[in-house]
Amino acid sequence: MKKLIDHYLNTSDASNGSRLNEQKMKIVQAISQRREPLTIPELSSELKITAPTCIKLVNQLVEAGIINEVGKKETRAGRKPILYALDGSSFRVIGVEILMKRVSFSLMDNHLNPIFVKHHREFALDNTLESLQGVVKFIKDCMIEANVSSCEIIGMGVGITGRVKKSDGESLTFFNFMGKPLAGYFSEIFDMPVFINNDTRCFGMAEKIIGKAKSASNAIIINLSRGLGTSLIINNVVVEGGAGFAGEFGHMQWGLNDKVCICGKKGCLGNEVGGFTLEEQFKERITQGEKSLVTEKVSLNEIRYDDILDAAILGDALSIDMVQQMALRLGKALGNIVNLLNPELIIIGGKFAKARDILIDPVKTGMASSALVSPLKYCEIDFSEMGDFAGMKGAGALVLEHFEFIK
Numbered sequence: 240m241k242k243l244i245d246h247y248l249n250t251s252d253a254s255n256g257s258r259l260n261e262q263k264m265k266i267v268q269a270i271s272q273r274r275e276p277l278t279i280p281e282l283s284s285e286l287k288i289t290a291p292t293c294i295k296l297v298n299q300l301v302e303a304g305i306i307n308e309v310g311k312k313e314t315r316a317g318r319k320p321i322l323y324a325l326d327g328s329s330f331r332v333i334g335v336e337i338l339m340k341r342v343s344f345s346l347m348d349n350h351l352n353p354i355f356v357k358h359h360r361e362f363a364l365d366n367t368l369e370s371l372q373g374v375v376k377f378i379k380d381c382m383i384e385a386n387v388s389s390c391e392i393i394g395m396g397v398g399i400t401g402r403v404k405k406s407d408g409e410s411l412t413f414f415n416f417m418g419k420p421l422a423g424y425f426s427e428i429f430d431m432p433v434f435i436n437n438d439t440r441c442f443g444m445a446e447k448i449i450g451k452a453k454s455a456s457n458a459i460i461i462n463l464s465r466g467l468g469t470s471l472i473i474n475n476v477v478v479e480g481g482a483g484f485a486g487e488f489g490h491m492q493w494g495l496n497d498k499v500c501i502c503g504k505k506g507c508l509g510n511e512v513g514g515f516t517l518e519e520q521f522k523e524r525i526t527q528g529e530k531s532l533v534t535e536k537v538s539l540n541e542i543r544y545d546d547i548l549d550a551a552i553l554g555d556a557l558s559i560d561m562v563q564q565m566a567l568r569l570g571k572a573l574g575n576i577v578n579l580l581n582p583e584l585i586i587i588g589g590k591f592a593k594a595r596d597i598l599i600d601p602v603k604t605g606m607a608s609s610a611l612v613s614p615l616k617y618c619e620i621d622f623s624e625m626g627d628f629a630g631m632k633g634a635g636a637l638v639l640e641h642f643e644f645i646k
C-alpha cells in the first residue's frame with residue numbers, strides 16, 4: 240500500500256509500471272469511496288480499465304493483502320461475479336485532536352475504526368514551545384505504545400482548536416511561531432504526510448462520513464462543549480470558506496451582554512452559550528444563595544460545566560434551569576441559521592450532547608421563536624453519539640480525503 244501512496248504523492252514518472260500503479264490506486268480509491276464491495280465488471284466500467292487489465296491488477300492487490308474477495312454478487316442469471324472489498328488491515332491512519340485541556344490520539348483502520356486510543360487530560364494548550372513539545376512527546380509515546388510499524392501508516396490528521404487554514408496546513412491561533420506551517424512541522428518530525436483542520440470541522444467531517452449526517456446534503460453540526468463551534472455542510476461538502484475560517488457561529492453578535500469575548504469583541508454568542516459561560520453563571524447563582532446538588536460534591540472554585548450537566552441529568556433543579564436557559568438561547572440563534580441555510584438536519588454534539596433530553600425542548604422552542612415555519616418544518620434535530628471519538632475520526636478522515644479514499 241505504501242508503494243501506491245508514494246506513487247500518488249509523486250506522479251511525475253510516466254513509465255508503464257507507474258501507470259499500472261496509478262490504476263491500482265484508482266481501484267483502491269473506488270472501492271473505498273463506495274464503502275461497499277465492487278465486482279471486476281463494475282470497476283472496469285467505472286474506471287475505464289479493460290477487463291483483462293482490471294483482472295490482473297485486482298489479483299495483484301489481493302496478493303498484496305490490500306483487497307479481499309468477500310463473496311459473490313447476486314445476479315438473476317449467468318456466473319455470479321466476485322465482490323472485492325478493502326482489507327481492514329491494508330493501511331492505518333492516525334487522528335490527533337488538540338483541545339484546550341486535552342490531546343487525544345487514535346490509530347485507526349481504513350474505515351476509521353479505532354485500534355488504539357489514548358487521551359492526555361492533564362494537558363494545557365498554550366501558544367508556547369513547551370506546550371507544542373508536550374503534544375509531540377505524547378504522540379511519539381502513543382506511537383510506541385500502539386506498537387505499529389510506521390510503514391502501515393499512510394498519514395496523520397490533526398484537528399486543533401482555533402483558526403486553521405487547512406489548504407496551507409497552517410494553525411493560526413496556536414503553534415504559529417515555527418516559521419513554517421504546523422502540518423509541515425509535524426510531517427518532518429513524524430516522517431509521514433500530515434494534514435490539519437479546525438477541531439469542529441473535523442467533528443463535522445466525521446458526522447458526514449460515518450455519523451448521523453451521512454445521508455444529509457445540508458446539515459449544521461454544533462460542537463457544544465467548553466466553547467461553541469459549528470461545522471456547516473452545504474451540498475454534501477464541509478464548508479471551509481474563502482480562506483478557511485467559515486463556521487464561527489460562536490462569534491456571531493448576540494448583543495445580550497457586555498462581556499469581552501476571547502476574540503476581543505463584545506456580545507458574542509459564545510459568551511452566552513457554552514460550558515465556560517455555564518460555569519461562570521452557575522457560580523454566580525450559588526454565590527447569590529441558590530442551592531444545588533453540585534456544591535455538595537465539588538467545591539465552588541472547582542466546579543466544571545461537566546459537573547453541572549451531570550447534575551442536570553440527575554434532576555438538580557438549578558442545573559436543569561441553567562442548561563435549559565442556555566438551550567433556549569442556542570435554539571433562537573440556530574433559528575437564524577435555519578432561515579439562512581435551510582438545513583435538513585442539525586446535530587448537536589460535544590459534551591452537552593449527553594444532556595439531550597434536557598436540551599431538546601428548549602432548543603426547539605428557541606428555534607420556533609426565530610425560524611420561519613417552512614424551513615423549520617423541514618429541519619430535524621438530532622444529537623451526536625460519537626462522544627470523544629468524533630474529533631479524532633474527523634482528523635483521520637483528513638488523510639482519507641487527501642488520498643481520495645472518501646469523496
Ligand SMILES: [Zn+2]
Nearest residue numbers: 490500502507
Ligand atoms: Zn467572539
